Amino acid sequence: MNVALPPPEVIVRIRGLAKAYRRGGQSVPVLEALDLDIRAGDFLALMGPSGSGKSTLLNLVAGIDKPDRGTIEVEGVDITRLPEADLARWRASHVGFIFQFYNLLPVLTALENVELPLVLTGLSRRERRERAELALSMVGLEDRMDHNPSELSGGQQQRVAIARAIITDPTLLVADEPTGDLDRVSAGEILDLMDRLNAELGKTIIMVTHDQRAAERAHSTVHLEKGALVKA
Numbered sequence: 132m133n134v135a136l137p138p139p140e141v142i143v144r145i146r147g148l149a150k151a152y153r154r155g156g157q158s159v160p161v162l163e164a165l166d167l168d169i170r171a172g173d174f175l176a177l178m179g180p181s182g183s184g185k186s187t188l189l190n191l192v193a194g195i196d197k198p199d200r201g202t203i204e205v206e207g208v209d210i211t212r213l214p215e216a217d218l219a220r221w222r223a224s225h226v227g228f229i230f231q232f233y234n235l236l237p238v239l240t241a242l243e244n245v246e247l248p249l250v251l252t253g254l255s256r257r258e259r260r261e262r263a264e265l266a267l268s269m270v271g272l273e274d275r276m277d278h279n280p281s282e283l284s285g286g287q288q289q290r291v292a293i294a295r296a297i298i299t300d301p302t303l304l305v306a307d308e309p310t311g312d313l314d315r316v317s318a319g320e321i322l323d324l325m326d327r328l329n330a331e332l333g334k335t336i337i338m339v340t341h342d343q344r345a346a347e348r349a350h351s352t353v354h355l356e357k358g359a360l361v362k363a
Contacts, residue, residue: 240278246260269297
């Protein structure tokens with residue numbers, strides 16, 4: 132007898148989210164009264180035309196920006212109510228960032244770049260190094276640890292960035308156009324890696340993308356248009 136498993140719990144609950152920016156003395160709405168639930172272990176693609184609000188939504192969920200109205204609960208904590216210092220601490224321990232252009236420091240080695248999020252923790256230098264080595268081996272770069280970013284291909288640099296994103300074992304991985312600067316083969320390899328992190332480590336991934344091929348690798352897709360969710 133097969134027993135249906137209950138669906139995973141909602142890890143991100145967004146209600147009534149609104150955000151506007153000032154432009155030339157006018158208020159330009161970007162998100163309006165948006166509701167969205169994201170379940171633990173999901174791999175979610177956010178799609179939509181430029182200016183639709185998808186990157187704004189990603190930044191709000193990641194605690195980089197604050198909304199004008201509405202709530203964002205992550206594991207039951209409404210991050211919109213956190214003071215700035217508390218929000219920074221929450222972000223450091225709960226969110227791993229993957230950017231389109233990698234955002235690696237050129238003067239540091241791959242290992243040192245991956246170690247960076249751990250520098251302000253209580254871990255010893257040896258513990259930090261061991262964790263960074265493990266993260267780099269997980270992304271298949273154990274033989275490139277002492278290379279600087281300029282000595283790595285675009286795909287390898289993005290792997291370093293992903294290792295840096297997962298080193299704190301974050302609740303959420305947020306990716307803004309992670310394949311946007313890569314050729315098709317490298318993009319496929321990065322999506323394979325993200326798929327593995329989701330399937331094997333159970334990481335909840337929220338990815339903004341223009342690329343339909345990338346979106347097809349996600350488990351679910353949300354389309355935004357003019358600051359509102361639209362049915363695919």
